[in-house]
Amino acid sequence: MLVHSAGALIERCGLAYGPQTAVVYGDRRITYTEQLARIRQVGRMLLGFGLEKGDRVAVLMADRPELLDVYYGAVWAGLAIVPLNAKASASDHAYIIADSGARVVVHDAGKADRVEAARAETEIERVICVEKEGVLEGGEYLPDLLEQQSDGPGLPEVRPQDRYGIFYTGGTTGKPKGVEHSHAGFVSALVSEMLELGLGEAETFAHVAPLTHAGGMFVLPVWLRGGTNVILGGFDPEKFKETVKAEKVTASMVVPTMLYVLLDSLKNGNEGLESLSTVIYGASPIGKERLVQAIDVFGPIFSQLYGQTEAPNQISALHKSDHALAVETGDDSVFASCGRPVMIADVRLVDDDFKDVEPGEAGEIVVRGPHIMLGYWNRPEETEETLRDGWLCTGDVAKADERGFLYIVDRKKDMIITGGFNVYPKEVETTLFSHPAVKDVAVIGIPDEKWGETVKAVVVKDTDAETDEAELIAFVKERKGSVMAPKSVDFIDEIPLTAVGKHDKPALRKQHWGSRDRGVN
The missing domain is CATH 3.40.50.980 (Rossmann fold)
Incomplete structure (x- = not known):
């Protein structure tokens, strides 16, 4: 069991690395002291x-x-x-x-x-x-x-x-x-990151993902090894490349969309970016073809993480060595996986009765470990539903191969991951239902080469009211922000229903996903 609070670890960093640079932000350089x-x-x-x-x-x-x-x-x-x-x-x-x-x-x-x-x-x-x-x-x-x-x-x-x-x-x-x-839980996750994701001593880590999200979880691990956190305030490919060159950046964490934009901006391979030795990606699905392209350009410097807010950043990982072996052997099937369970996490695939599924069958990922949440704040019923006998029910459905790699195929819940941000269809649907022209609506995620998934609304209009795609998109954007806003709207006469009268979202999604495997990294 951990015996230190995060504050105690911060004190140790400050005293151990006093005159070294802890943070860089533009022209500002802040020492550990x-x-x-x-x-x-x-x-x-x-x-x-x-x-x-x-x-x-x-x-x-x-x-x-x-x-x-x-x-x-x-x-x-x-x-x-x-x-x-x-x-x-x-x-x-x-x-x-x-x-x-x-x-x-x-x-x-x-x-x-x-x-x-x-x-x-x-x-x-x-x-x-x-x-x-x-x-x-x-x-x-x-x-x-x-x-x-x-x-x-x-x-x-x-x-x-x-x-x-x-x-x-x-x-x-x-x-x-x-x-x-x-x-104890959060520090366990941070220490596990250091073990699993290839971070070493004196890293210079460029932060382009929001510090209030998964990217911010790398600040303390970098400090614990005497490194420097470089804050860029968002992702811009030109600024990122300039910073890597100027600061000799060794590591970063990106969502796949950022990696695609960076690759598209390169004119001479990784020229000037050779200092990069670790790039961690995650938070949304990644295209296998683009990952292969990234490895061709940068080499096997990539690590992938899979986690949830309830099990921060640490359920499974696809290590740099996994990427390297895939390139060496020509078997890149693992690039469609979210890796193997991290050392601090016990992971099972279970059926609706909470029994382990047979090898090769799909089941819900459940996980336990020292980093699992205490519970949902002021929501005892939801906590009880999600934490079962110490196991966190993730809502993600996956298969495992004979090597232990996990392949997420769907979600028990309908959450959409777009550009690294979580969008819950219910929130968007509730907003759209408040528009006078919307009689019925179902929100789904559809595949997108840049964002992994984008939000699509399928709407049944009220016959006595008028609206169009642009109006409904703007309506949600104004009330819920650009991430939540649908990127497209389909108007249909009737939303298909399941046998029990619920929206048949799998049928709606099938029109767009077809035979493509759905995955969450």
């Missing part, structure tokens, strides 16, 4: 507000150093971090803040309007902006608050079993649900 000081100050500021162990602190801002300060400052202090997805809607932000009971929200100027709207609907005690121009009426300015705090030693007592954070994921009921993790 400076980073530890900022984390301590934020933690003490939050405790000075009267917050107690386990109280929630929400953070809503674009990727920048201050996000790391607040995230790890809260964790260092024994408070629970609640990261808010900057791409989500204002209504989702308000719901999550209220549902989590966050007492403090820290934001940047670009999200001030979202926080103002949320403040009107919730009981936030304090709102703090990291930029002067974004301070709301009654709000506070982070640098002013930190000036009053000591940056010296003195770690608060935080136990491994204490609450680390609440991470919101979509729900089939249409409302996000909070996934609660302890320090």
